[in-house]
Amino acid sequence: MPPRDKDAPIHQVAPEATETGPVDGLILEERLGYALRRAQLRVFKHFDEVMREHDIRPAQFSALVIIEGHPGVTQSSLAQTLAIDPPRVVNLVNTLEARGLALRVRCKRDRRSYGIFLTRAGEALVVRLKALSEQSDLAATQALSETERRQLLGLLRRIYSPQASDEPGSNE
Amino acid sequence: MPPRDKDAPIHQVAPEATETGPVDGLILEERLGYALRRAQLRVFKHFDEVMREHDIRPAQFSALVIIEGHPGVTQSSLAQTLAIDPPRVVNLVNTLEARGLALRVRCKRDRRSYGIFLTRAGEALVVRLKALSEQSDLAATQALSETERRQLLGLLRRIYSPQASDEPGSNE
DNA sequence: TATTGTTATACTCTATAACTATA
DNA sequence: TATAGTTATAGAGTATAACAATA
Numbered sequence: 001m002p003p004r005d006k007d008a009p010i011h012q013v014a015p016e017a018t019e020t021g022p023v024d025g026l027i028l029e030e031r032l033g034y035a036l037r038r039a040q041l042r043v044f045k046h047f048d049e050v051m052r053e054h055d056i057r058p059a060q061f062s063a064l065v066i067i068e069g070h071p072g073v074t075q076s077s078l079a080q081t082l083a084i085d086p087p088r089v090v091n092l093v094n095t096l097e098a099r100g101l102a103l104r105v106r107c108k109r110d111r112r113s114y115g116i117f118l119t120r121a122g123e124a125l126v127v128r129l130k131a132l133s134e135q136s137d138l139a140a141t142q143a144l145s146e147t148e149r150r151q152l153l154g155l156l157r158r159i160y161s162p163q164a165s166d167e168p169g170s171n172e
Numbered sequence: 173m174p175p176r177d178k179d180a181p182i183h184q185v186a187p188e189a190t191e192t193g194p195v196d197g198l199i200l201e202e203r204l205g206y207a208l209r210r211a212q213l214r215v216f217k218h219f220d221e222v223m224r225e226h227d228i229r230p231a232q233f234s235a236l237v238i239i240e241g242h243p244g245v246t247q248s249s250l251a252q253t254l255a256i257d258p259p260r261v262v263n264l265v266n267t268l269e270a271r272g273l274a275l276r277v278r279c280k281r282d283r284r285s286y287g288i289f290l291t292r293a294g295e296a297l298v299v300r301l302k303a304l305s306e307q308s309d310l311a312a313t314q315a316l317s318e319t320e321r322r323q324l325l326g327l328l329r330r331i332y333s334p335q336a337s338d339e340p341g342s343n344e
Numbered sequence: 345t346a347t348t349g350t351t352a353t354a355c356t357c358t359a360t361a362a363c364t365a366t367a
Numbered sequence: 368t369a370t371a372g373t374t375a376t377a378g379a380g381t382a383t384a385a386c387a388a389t390a
Contacts (some may be wrong), residue, residue, distance in 0.1 A: 025253055
């Protein structure tokens, strides 16, 4: 396409490279989405490092914890809880089942659905993973005090579930 | 590998589906990574809605704001600032250039690199986008007061740039 | 007819290696 | 040889439509 009139550069500044190293993003750092993404990348990096030896991804960890807390949970229930789509749950459970960590049991009442259970290996692993993930959280938030960490969790929770923000035990 | 002994299900609970609706993830909600991801999804959803009419993605917005604040910034500098890889910057700038929002100017001193500048159209758009993104942030954090919002930004900043957490002008 | 799970597909995001042109 | 940018490619993650079995 031919260049248009509006494509002309702004010559208030000499048309020359001015910055060769990292620059500041002060205006950007006032944006919540930017700050959330950067913080999440940092926390997930720690998580990945800690989970590498077990080859566990964030979604797999979440699924294992949910299944542990709710033995016999159905796939559609998992999908709703993890806020992911049914096809992803299929793949997720396939992986866990192939690795001998979880298994599907046909539901007798409603033979369309399965109950998902942890195997003994899955039970043992999730205990270890929970400890590791706690470690990873602490490592990623070394700069924060325990009070600030809980403050942060509370604020985040009020963003992603605005209506359920007054949970018991969260006023310290 | 052949199925192992540990693959056997745990029969402390009847092997039957138990949960058909969404379940709670209380243990999960204590995890920072989980809370960050859920909050980010929520905030990005608002961002997408607000930016849809301009067809602007988060990374494009960030790039436009950085270029506006640093006319003539190089691509490698952009990559460092946005914490993304050089190949992504190429694609990013290609898109912005194709849409007539930014353009590359060959650097005379070092003819390997470009300075990136906004066009007049880009200048006009970024002003509008900054206002929209502020709107979107407010909509996504209706549950928070202005004080809490700034508190959250401060905590997030201390996670993703732990050493630069004592910036000027952040004590109000 | 509606729902659970599944398959297939595609599109975005992200990371890596290898190339070019300059230095 | 080192660096800035580019190309090609592949792997995740995510979303949608369409299908099978069951209700």
